[in-house]
Amino acid sequence: MHCVTLESKYGIPTASVHTDSFVDAVTQTVWALGMPNVRFVYVPQPTMGKSPVELRAYVDGLDPVTGIPVMREVIDALTRPLSEDDQKQVSFDRSTPRFVEPDTEANLQQLFMDNHWTDYLPIVLPTEERVEAMLRATSHRPAEIVGRLRPTSTREAWEFTVEKVAVNAVMAGAKPEFFPVILALASTGASARGSTTSSAAAMVVVNGPVRREIQMNCGTGAMGPYNHANATIGRAYGLFSQNLQGGSVPGHTYLGSQGNNYAYTNICFAENEERSPWEPFHVQKGFQADESVVSAFTGCRSTAFTLGVREKYWREHLRNLLRGLDPHNAPTFILDPITANLFVVRGGFDSKEKLIDWVYENATMPAGEYWDYQLIVNYVLPKALQGVEPYATHLKARPDALIKMYRRDEIQVVVVGGETNGYWRIMGCGYRKSASVDKWK
Amino acid sequence: MSAKIRVYNPMGYPPKVTPVRMAPRLDTLEGKTVYLVDCRFDDGDLLMQQMAAWFAQHMPSVRTVLRSKAGTHPEDDPALWQEIQAKGDAAVVAVGH
Numbered sequence: 001m002h003c004v005t006l007e008s009k010y011g012i013p014t015a016s017v018h019t020d021s022f023v024d025a026v027t028q029t030v031w032a033l034g035m036p037n038v039r040f041v042y043v044p045q046p047t048m049g050k051s052p053v054e055l056r057a058y059v060d061g062l063d064p065v066t067g068i069p070v071m072r073e074v075i076d077a078l079t080r081p082l083s084e085d086d087q088k089q090v091s092f093d094r095s096t097p098r099f100v101e102p103d104t105e106a107n108l109q110q111l112f113m114d115n116h117w118t119d120y121l122p123i124v125l126p127t128e129e130r131v132e133a134m135l136r137a138t139s140h141r142p143a144e145i146v147g148r149l150r151p152t153s154t155r156e157a158w159e160f161t162v163e164k165v166a167v168n169a170v171m172a173g174a175k176p177e178f179f180p181v182i183l184a185l186a187s188t189g190a191s192a193r194g195s196t197t198s199s200a201a202a203m204v205v206v207n208g209p210v211r212r213e214i215q216m217n218c219g220t221g222a223m224g225p226y227n228h229a230n231a232t233i234g235r236a237y238g239l240f241s242q243n244l245q246g247g248s249v250p251g252h253t254y255l256g257s258q259g260n261n262y263a264y265t266n267i268c269f270a271e272n273e274e275r276s277p278w279e280p281f282h283v284q285k286g287f288q289a290d291e292s293v294v295s296a297f298t299g300c301r302s303t304a305f306t307l308g309v310r311e312k313y314w315r316e317h318l319r320n321l322l323r324g325l326d327p328h329n330a331p332t333f334i335l336d337p338i339t340a341n342l343f344v345v346r347g348g349f350d351s352k353e354k355l356i357d358w359v360y361e362n363a364t365m366p367a368g369e370y371w372d373y374q375l376i377v378n379y380v381l382p383k384a385l386q387g388v389e390p391y392a393t394h395l396k397a398r399p400d401a402l403i404k405m406y407r408r409d410e411i412q413v414v415v416v417g418g419e420t421n422g423y424w425r426i427m428g429c430g431y432r433k434s435a436s437v438d439k440w441k
Numbered sequence: 442m443s444a445k446i447r448v449y450n451p452m453g454y455p456p457k458v459t460p461v462r463m464a465p466r467l468d469t470l471e472g473k474t475v476y477l478v479d480c481r482f483d484d485g486d487l488l489m490q491q492m493a494a495w496f497a498q499h500m501p502s503v504r505t506v507l508r509s510k511a512g513t514h515p516e517d518d519p520a521l522w523q524e525i526q527a528k529g530d531a532a533v534v535a536v537g538h
Contacts, residue, residue: 002478002480002510002517002518002522002534002537003532003534004461005517005522006464006522006525006532006534007461007462007463007464008461008462008463008464009522010464010522010523010525010526011464011465011526012464012522012525012526012529012531012532013463013464013465013466013467013530013531013532014464014531014532014533014534015531015532015533015534016533016534016535017488017533017534017535017536018535018536018537019536031458032455032456032458033461034458034459034460034461035460035461035462035463037463038463041533043488043535043536046483047483047484047485047487047488047536048483048484049484050484050487052487052490052491055487055488055490055491056491056494056495058488058491059488059491059492059494059495060495071492071495071499074492074533075470078466078467078470078475078531078533079466079467079468079469079470080466081466082463082465082466086463087462087463088460089460089462090460091457091458091459091460092457092458093457093458094455094457094458095454096450096452096453096454096455097450098449098450099447099448099449099450100447100448100449100450102445102446102447103445103446104443104444104445104446105443105446106443108446108448112451117451117452125446125448126448126449126451127446127447127448127449128447128448128449131449149453152515153515154515156455156456157456158452158453158454158455158456159453159454159456160453160454161454163449164451164452164453164454167449167450167451168451171451239451240451243451243452243453244451244452244453245453246452246453246455247452374483377481378481378482378483378513378514379513381481382481382509382511382512382513382516383512383513385511386511386512
């Protein structure tokens with residue numbers, strides 16, 4: 001929150017203006033940052049797409065939260081003397097109890113829902129016996145710190161231990177033998193419950209021997225819902241993210257406007273290394289082929305799909321699929337082995353890198369269209385204006401000039417599927433990090 | 442009646458909250474310089490333009506400076522904050538979360 005920085009570090013009286021959809025979120029954020037009395041002013045949601053006349057009406061109008069004229073509040077925020085309460089300096093520790101007050105199973109299920117600790121599907125209650133069984137699946141101590149998580153970069157990060165991850169793994173219905181994968185996933189620090197208004201979910205790809213050891217599915221139906229490990233590792237990812245980062249509550253710590261069904265199990269699957277014509281994903285990321293590795297992707301919102309790789313027009317079909325995705329969301333190709341092999345035959349792509357090269361060169365868009373996408377305005381234009389390449393160069397292009405939609409290093413390829421047909425998808429999502437599973441055994 | 446059972450709390454550990462000070466307020470905005478900072482989120486710059494127009498119309502002695510912060514909306518912009526500290530008296534930041 002920039003207002004807290006301006007006030008506390010630079011001594012600048014500040015009025016912080018937000019839209020009324022964010023009341024709870026900003027109130028909670030400044031409280032955690034130690035400045036609970038920040039002077040907020042609200043205007044109606046949205047500001048996006050409004051005409052100058054409409055926005056002037058916001059400025060001339062009333063704060064939809066308080067009913068006070070917006071500009072009177074702005075002036076008041078900057079000139080009203082600080083009260084005793086504004087100047088109060090109270091620091092305090094917040095603790096999380098290890099256990100919940102004992103109760104019946106039915107009441108505890110309700111309590112977990114009431115506290116927003118679940119995804120609103122029934123959970124397995126984390127009893128001492130179940131959590132201990134989970135903890136026996138790792139050599140790491142229950143009190144060991146695994147990492148920190150937060151719903152977005154502007155929020156405080158919460159810390160968590162091996163035991164806390166185990167509690168959430170039990171809740172998701174995971175077997176103890178899945179636990180090292182879940183711990184490795186937690187160690188990436190990539191939250192599956194971002195607070196983003198864009199309703200992003202996560203994706204999980206598992207590579208190496210552990211796929212077979214815990215009987216993950218990389219064949220028919222791998223992306224859901226027909227496998228215990230795939231389903232519960234992905235669900236655990238969602239549950240531990242929301243609970244270990246301090247919540248994922250709509251309006252407070254989750255602002256996804258539409259929500260996202262992918263978030264229930266976070267598209268968790270194993271790569272079909274045996275049927276892929278190419279190098280496994282984890283080897284691309286620098287791991288040995290015989291290592292077990294889990295990889296986290298975030299920002300999963302859009303999916304494009306088609307069947308086969310047609311001899312005559314596959315290039316056009318592929319370009320059309322890419323144009324259907326928002327250019328801010330880099331593509332991750334999810335290819336059935338049939339499709340992967342067709343790309344080898346049709347495109348001559350005898351490595352994932354060659355397919356990635358083709359996509360990088362051919363995923364283009366007129367500069368004028370590209371720079372007008374709202375997400376590009378929000379997240380790429382600021383980088384271009386700071387001189388970050390290749391965006392700065394792209395910004396100089398004529399509006400009708402074709403510019404590349406993606407950086408090469410953000411395009412990914414994973415092979416999965418049971419070869420019942422050559423369907424394939426492009427997920428609009430971003431690779432975040434891979435972690436060794438073996439390290440967490 | 443069902444037996445009572447004991448289960449673990451699934452929440453992580455929050456950091457300590459450390460209070461930070463608010464800045465002293467101005468006696469008046471008359472004759473002062475107010476920076477109107479667009480945080481680069483969903484057309485906030487256009488809203489700030491209208492706020493500048495309001496000041497020009499209703500409080501013409503207030504000098505407004507319209508600026509878009511560098512980087513994406515969550516990113517810090519120390520250079521701009523230092524400029525405001527050196528050349529401004531107050532700030533309005535909008536919009537974001």
